[in-house]
Amino acid sequence: MYEFEFERPGSISDAVAALKTDEAQALGGGQTLIPTMKQRLANPAKLVSLTGIGEMQGVCVEDDGALTIGGATPHAVVAEKAAASYPALAALAGNIGDPAVRNRGTIGGSLANNDPSACYPAAALASGAVIVTNAREIPADDYFQGMFATALEEGEIITSVRFPVPRAANYQKFDQAASRFALVGVFVARFDDGVRVAVTGASEDGVFRWSEAEAALGSDFSAAALDGLALPADGMIGDLHGTPEYRAHLAAVLTRRAVQAAA
Amino acid sequence: MPKDSGIGASPKRREDVRFLTGTGNYTDDINLRGQAYVHFLRSDVAHGRINGVNTDAAEGMPGVVRIFTGADFEGVGGLPCGWQVTDRHGEVMQEPAHPVLAQGKVRHVGDPIAAVVAETYEQARDAAEAIEVDIEDLPAVIDMKAALKDGAPKVHDDLTSNLCYDWGFVEENREAVDEAIRNAAHVTTLELVNQRLVANPMEPRVAVGDYSRANDESTLYTTSQNPHVIRLLMGAFVLGIPEHKLRVVAPDVGGGFGSKIFHYAEEAFCTFAARQLNRPVKWTSSRSEAFLSDAQGRDHVTKIELALDGDNNFVALRTDTHANMGAYLSTFSTSVPTWLHGVLMAGNYKTPLIYVNVKAVFTNTVPVDAYRGAGRPEATFQLERVIDKAARELGVDPIALRRQNFITEFPYATPVAVEYDTGDYVATMDKLEEIADLSGFAARRAESEKRGKLRGLGVNCYIEACGIAPSALVGQLGARAGLYDAATVRVNATGSISVMVGAHSHGQGHETAFPQVVAEMLGIDESMVDIVHGDSSRIPFGMGTYGSRSLAVCGSAMVRATEKIINKSKKIAAHLMEASEADIELKDGQFTVAGTDKSVAWGDVTLAAYVPHNYPLEEIEPGLEETAFYDPANFTYPAGAYACEVEVDPETGKVTIERFAAADDFGNVVNPMIVDGQVHGGLAQGIGQALLEGCVYDADGQLLSASYMDYAMPRADDLPFYSVDHSCQTPCTHNPLGVKGCGEAGAIGSPPSVVNAVVDALQSGGHKVDHVDMPLTPSRVWAAMQG
Amino acid sequence: MPQVAMTVNGKPARGEVEGRTLLSSFLRDNLGLTGTHVGCDTSQCGACVVHVDGKDVKACTMFALEAEGAQVDTIEGQAGADGSLNVIQQAFQDHHGLQCGFCTPGMVMTAAALLKETPKPSEAEIRDYLEGNICRCTGYHNIVKAILAASGQDAGAIAAE
Structure with missing residues (x-):
């Protein structure tokens, strides 16, 4: 290098x-x-x-029940420390990469990079998390701006991420066999005021919310509510590991499974 | 009772201690005083004309020692191909030049254009970026059939086309096969791809060249499976260094699987540059570089037709294969689709008429050569897939169809020119049915279905030709080398032994298994025997390790040399005991005189050999050291039967291997623990091919699977515990140990059973799928289910 | 050039490095601890796994300067002072859990991290934990058995099930 x-x-x-x-x-x-x-x-x-900044490390539950994770917190720490307060998020963190990668890789690094196949963006977007930087707070809905693109300015760093904790949630990851990133990953989060569904790994525009699924699940949080719903293959990633049609199909399958697991 | 020492025992591997404590000595661990580092500037286009390479700016970069280009190698030989194939019309193959650094054209992404030698690796890489290469892009040919079309761009301008050879085997059978297929009661046809793979030993290749000006001696430390072969090829064909001035050392080598057989440009470069610069030059491949510079494997596209009579007997087999050579002919590339593939097309079956056609094609891709199994997996896959398809078309049990057509009498001369010396395919299939618990499959399928999964069972047989190979035979077939091996048994004065062997261990455990043989023959403790390998200056000669040949060929040489030791030591013992040599017996390390209580110990005899005070000097020389070269009389023919059970998730297409069983006949087995391990590893590579691995280029020749991010290596969680058995043993009839070889079996035998199992699972779910090309990724399996 | 100091296998170690010097390079080139291997450049093969402050990490994906002040443990520090193999190393030998040996240091260090976290892992837990360690020789069968055995479980019986 x-x-x-x-x-x-x-x-x-x-x-x-x-x-x-x-x-x-x-x-x-x-x-x-x-x-x-x-x-x-x-x-x-x-x-x-x-990695040497103590104030960017750790996981804590705020008074309002939200979970704040320091930007430099490794995935392994999130997997352990968030297990009681936000099990779906902890499970996601505990299945990123491999154990050695989880001991080094951080939530801030993952979100700043915004790899279209990364897991954390799905959790942040589905949870309606707030990306806290040294300069401001950015709602997840405004933060992700396409493959490897975010709202971060030059020199701006993610100091922490604040996750509202849903009533129920689940993340389904389907591994890309080589990289072990998500070929497709779907995070479903059920809040009192609605359901959020975020899909990673699938779209050429990076992580996205599946609004039709959210609407259907908002009135009936069951896998059956998703019957007949499909994502268009148009705009999905096609590569060695899966066609756009396959990714669109897989996103729907994983959404159903996430709902079943969360329900 | 299992033995605790000698042949048939499983002592712990002695080499493990250094590997487990981080004290192995791999090539990249070797650093020589004053060494410089080389970085190769490689082509980023698949095909282009080099109009100029300007190194002026780069020469002045910090740390640069010297920059070499193709021009520096104009008077130097190219990398040779070791096997000349003659085509079906009696013409020899087209054989292009393969320069160490590209001259005139680049022919694949990764083709080396220039080599920067600098004080540090990063400086070399920095300077390489400052080299200005003027390349005129040319259209690339990637697809083999497109490469053979009239007017296709030519990979090599001086050849008549991109066809290396059009091989027919057995050409004289061609019309009879056509006729039999025309008249058959049933013909099953299958078109399939045996996809390109990357061998991926975990240790990337490394070369360190060294030179002593005082003695005019070159030394190459390299990650090789066969240091003597490298010495021969590089010394005689590339650099013109005589053997006595060239030492090649392959120390601990981290796996090979074929990819470290071949002589590579980087080895020749480091040796050459060390002489030019009078200082050591080191190259360490990164994994990314390995994907562009290690020879790759497989890459056949085949149409196979199996003809059966009204009683389901196989009557004829015809295949039409395109085999990708890549851009240049790697060392043994041309033999793989021909003599390692065509001659195995009979498989385990008495098909009377066989015709194999192979068109070897140049494309703008990385060269292709032997990878674990080499030709035999391609033969096995197509044959065992077409038999499975035939069984399904005919509505008969796939195992019964195989059993009906098994060869049952040995020796058996196949219609494709080889003679199987021994085997028992019924016994291995019986054993398979037992260890795979095939009778329990229906219940397991029902249980899977309850969970919404499709379960499938796939079974296949395989045969391979190992113990490569009788030199006279392979010479007739075009090999440019003899394929014997050699061993020297050096008995020291106190009775300890060093055995210098031409085989090279890079995971196979020779240091443990070979002493088991020598110790048993002499009746001494294994700890008294050490194996020396991997250094051309320390061992007499050797052709190295590949093709599951080490024990069958080099082990036989070791047996022969040990027999010579026994003969000589009996003479010494006879002299010491004043007895007739004919009456001397050697047992448990003691020499006795038959019918008396006289005895001398092994150590007494060995000491006498080196302190010959009381010694038959008029009859024999002092010392106790013997060398034997062994040239095999035939190939060996390991064979077996494999079963795979898979579950397919009908929603996602994801395949999981639920059970895998392998029943092999390797003949006699020296170390069952090591043999089990060899099979396990082969199975993982075969399952990897079936489900995960694939080397893919885009239409422009850019490698899409260029790192572990996209080339899916099998991991622990992709694989189950395997059930392996090698208790069916029909010993090889023509080598002294009765061994056949076990290194490649798993990789050869497993892909068809996986694919057969997936097809079975899909059909059980009502899907009209009769083939899916490997790797059976979830996306592909799902697409197949969609119709 | 910057200086870095850390404790490696219980002994102080320091050296001059560049910013870009990886921990794996520091161990191999500066300290001569060549048991830590480098098998890929995308952080996947795991041949380079060492422990930094008790956690398994990939030494090829961490700069030496990031290990300033850290306790680093490598394969060379695993055996006893008399050369005796530790429980995991011994189990790998007993169960033929290695062939060419190149991935082995990373496997042993990863297994050590697993057993610290999960003293009696199931087969599935072992396979899952080895996600970042690639072996091309063994097909993993005997590696998984070795780790089961190192944790005091009946590896033979579990593998035969």
Whole structure:
């Protein structure tokens, strides 16, 4: 990889200051960025590691019941610490990548990268999470802007993510056999005021909400409510691992399964 | 009672200790004083004309030692192909040049254009980016049939077409086969793809070239399955270095599966550059680079027709295969679709008439060569799939159809030119039915169906030709090497033994299994015997390890050399005991005189050989060291029967392997634990081919499955515990150990049973599916169910 | 060049590294601990797994500078001072859980992390935990058996079921 300057600040403010340099880039757990840099597909002049910032670590339940997860919290910690308060989210975190990846990869890194096949975007979008940065709070509905595209500005870092905890939720991931990312993943979250369904891995526009399914489930939270609903193959990803038609089909199957598991 | 030592025992592997403690010595662990590093600038287009390579800017980059291009290799030989195939018209194959660095054209993505040697690896890579390459893109040919069309772009301008050869076997049978198929009561036809695979040993390739100007000696440390073959090919054909000035060392090697048989450009480059620069030069492949530079495997497209008479006897078989060679001919590439494939088309069955046609084709892709099984998986897959399809078309039990057509008398001369010495296909099928609990399948299917899953059972047989190979025979068939092997048994003065073997162990456990044989023959403890391999300066010669040949060929050489040791040591013992040599017996490490209580110990005899104070010097020389070369009389023919049970999720198309059973006949077995392990690994690769793995290029020749992100390697959670058995043993009749070889069986025998099982499952669910091409990804299986 | 200091297998280790120096390179090239292997460049094969502050991580996907001050454990630190194999290593040998040995250091380190978390894992839990460790030789059968055995379970009986 290309050489770069490495910095590991101990506070958010130091990290923000360090990221003001030209071509500086934040480094979360590095589980995607480092392989990318090995291919010389990224060339930051400076990497600012966020792993040494204590205030960005950890999982806590707020007074309103929402779950706040520090941006630099590894997946393995979320899997353990959120198990009681938000089991569907914990299960999702506990099935990202593999154990070693989960010990390094962070929620902030995943959401900042917004890989179209990543798991966390589905959880954040279906939960109606709020992406908290050093500068502002961004509702998930505004945050995800297409494959690898987010609302983050240059130098802005995700300090935490606030998840409202639904009454019931479930995430169904269908593995892409090689990468073990989601070939398709569906997160269904049932709140008192409605149901949110987010699909990852499927669309060329990245994670999205399946509004027809949400409407159907809002009035009848059962797999049967989804009968006859289908996603169009148009705009779905087609690659070695699955055709657009297959992904559209799979999204519907997984949605039903998520509803069954959550109900 | 299982034995606790010697042949048939399963002692713990002695090599494990270093591997388990991180103290192995793999090639990348070797760092020489003053070494420089090379990075290869590789083509990012599949086909292009090189109009210029400007290295001026790169030469001045920090740390650059020297930059080499194709021009530096103009006076240097190209990488040779080791097997010349003659086509069905009696013409020799078209054989293009294969330069170390591209000259004039690039022919696949990954073709090396320039090599930057620098003080560090990253500096080399930095400088490579500053090289300006002027390449004129040319249209690429990727699809084999398109490559053979008139007017298709030519991979090699100096050849007449992209056809390497059009091979017919047995050509004299062609018309009789056509006739039999025309007149048959039933003909089952199947078109299928045996997809391209990447071998993917976990250790990527590494080469370290070293040179001593004082002695004019070159040393190459390399990740090879056969260091002597590399010495021969690189020394004689590429660089012109005589053998006595060239040492090739393959230390601990992290798996090969065929891909480390071949002589590669990077090895020749590091050896060449070390001489030019008078300093060591090291190359370590990244995994991404391996996907573009390791020879790949399989890649056949086949139409097979099986003709049966009114009683369901096989009467004729005809195949038409296109075999992808890639852009250049890798070392043994041309033999794989021919002599390792066509001659196995009889399988386990007495089909009287067989004709195999293979068109080998150049395309703008990475070269293709042997990968675990090499030709035999392709033969087995098409044959066992078409038999399964025939059984379904005829409404007969697939196992019964196979049993009805089994070869039952041995030796058996097939219509495709080989003679099976021994086997018992009924016994392995009986054993399979037992260990796979086939009688319990119906109940298991019912249970799966209760859970909404489709369950299928697939069974197949396989045969392979191993112990490659009788030199005179393969010489007639076009091999440019002999395929014997060699061993030296060096008995030291105190009785301990070093055995220098030409076979190379890169996972097979030779260091444990080979001593079992020698120790048993001499009646001494295994701990007194060590195996030396992998260094051309320490062993007499050797053709290396591939084709499940190590024990059958090199092991036989070791037996022969040990027999010579026994003969000589009996002479010494006779002298020591003042007895007739004919009366000397060797048992449990003691020499005795028959009918007396006289004895001398092994150590007394070995000491006498090296301290010959009381020694028959007028009859024999001092010392106790013997070498044998062994050239096999025939191939060996391991065979077996495999069963796979799958569940298919009808909603997603996801296939899971529920049970897998393998009943193999490997002849005699030296170390059952190691044999089990070899089968397990082969099964995982075969199941991987069936369900997961596929090497895919786009229409422009860009590799889409270029890393583990897209090339699906089998993981622990893709696979079950296997049930394996090798208690059916018909010993090989023509080698001294009666062994047949076990390394490739699992990879050869398992893909058809998986696909047969999936087809069975889908049909049980009412889907009219009679074939799905591998890999059976969920998306493909789902699409097949949609019709 | 920046300095990095950490504790490796209980002993202090330090060295000069670049920002881009991976932990795996630091272990292999600076410290000569070549038991940590590199089998891929996309963080999937797991041949490089080591423990950093008690957690299994892929040493090829972490910069050496990120391990500043950390306790790092590698395959070289697993056997006893007298060379005796630890329980997991011994089980791998007993059950033929390795062939070419290249993936083995990562397998052993991953197995150690699993057994710390789950002392008596089921077959499914073992297979799941090995998701990030690729072996091309063994077909995993004997690796799973070895880990079952290392956890004190009857591997032979479970594998035969």
